[in-house]
Amino acid sequence: xxxxxxxxxxxxxxxxxxxxxxxxxxxxxxxxxxxxxxxxxxxxxxxxxxxxxxxxxxxxxxxxxxxxxxxxxxxxxxxxxxxxxxxxxxxxxxxxxxxxxxxxxxxxxxxxxxxxxxxxxx
Numbered sequence: 001x002x003x004x005x006x007x008x009x010x011x012x013x014x015x016x017x018x019x020x021x022x023x024x025x026x027x028x029x030x031x032x033x034x035x036x037x038x039x040x041x042x043x044x045x046x047x048x049x050x051x052x053x054x055x056x057x058x059x060x061x062x063x064x065x066x067x068x069x070x071x072x073x074x075x076x077x078x079x080x081x082x083x084x085x086x087x088x089x090x091x092x093x094x095x096x097x098x099x100x101x102x103x104x105x106x107x108x109x110x111x112x113x114x115x116x117x118x119x120x121x122x
Contacts, residue, residue, distance in 0.1 A: 069077055
């Protein structure tokens with residue numbers, strides 16, 4: 001025969017649900033505290049950002065509207081690219097000249113008598 005199952009008394013249900021509600025309240029309080037701490041950190045970071053960005057403010061900002069290459073004339077795009085390449089070539093040539101001048105300076109006959117900076121000698 002099957003024995004009858006005892007039903008949980010009403011006060012046991014009350015204790016179970018009270019425990020569950022208290023656990024939920026504690027969990028929600030911990031999440032609220034966690035979010036509050038994150039919010040405080042965020043406000044500190046925003047304050048720091050505002051202070052740093054104040055250094056970057058300009059009296060008369062000039063906004064440059066970028067050109068969309070698809071809508072520009074082909075000639076303008078080619079001219080702009082040629083100017084960019086010419087600028088890069090000029091920078092490359094100047095760097096080459098500086099290096100060659102340094103090479104001539106340190107390989108000349110007076111190089112043996114010259115005292116060099118400490119960071120040049122390893």
